[in-house]
């Protein structure tokens with residue numbers, strides 16, 4: 105196991121731009137009109153945004169500097185579940201979400217809910233980026249309940265929890281999405297495009313999916329299998345595919361979608377915009 109992980113370190117991760125650099129490029133080239141972030145911590149990724157921004161985190165840390173330079177930032181000192189129970193990103197942002205970064209509680213069921221709730225407020229040209237879905241060893245994936253469990257690791261300061269399961273679940277249940285797992289150190293950035301706010305597959309199957317994955321651990325599932333399913337690709341190359349969000353609806357209706365589905369999506373999109 106350790107040897108295979110070392111192989112991943114050198115062959116997959118070393119050359120990729122960091123998750124921060126990929127997000128920075130999306131902001132710079134995509135010029136999102138609305139940004140939604142779950143899990144703000146001290147504001148490193150929030151600081152990349154200069155558009156209308158909503159940040160959600162139950163703990164408010166050193167955000168004063170970001171806020172001072174960012175008049176369009178609203179911070180909600182709430183868990184993401186509480187935020188979605190009380191508020192909506194469209195109301196807070198004044199429009200649907202162009203770009204979302206989900207980096208809150210690193211447990212699978214939390215991220216699954218964050219994804220389901222966020223997608224409802226996206227549009228077909230949105231990008232939703234998920235952090236930490238490519239753990240580099242099993243130590244990183246331990247849950248709060250296993251916090252004291254010690255495993256061999258080269259990365260004692262990293263914690264991804266079990267959000268790696270999102271990659272497998274999205275690939276299995278949402279083949280309609282364009283999901284790219286980028287070689288962004290330290291623990292990957294998964295970028296999803298082709299979002300469909302009307303899709304309820306994950307919400308309808310939420311309990312069954314969570315129950316199915318509750319007791320699965322990475323040691324049993326296998327790091328190699330995860331990386332095979334993830335089909336990790338170059339963040340450097342992906343970054344070149346970013347185009348401005350104001351052109352995104354047309355791009356989202358592009359070649360990947362079959363013509364009939366493309367038309368249906370266009371009609372649905374027109375309806376959503378009118379709503």
Ligand SMILES: C[S@@+](CC[C@H](N)C(=O)[O-])C[C@H]1O[C@@H](n2cnc3c(N)ncnc32)[C@H](O)[C@@H]1O
Pocket residue numbers: 142143144145146147148149150160161162163182183184185207208209214
């Ligand atoms: C890894 S940090 C985010 C780092 C930040 N996005 C960056 O890259 O600079 C995770 C954050 O998630 C927050 N968090 C924990 N549980 C949460 C929840 N249920 N809802 C929203 N945020 C949560 C933590 O307080 C912490 O600030």
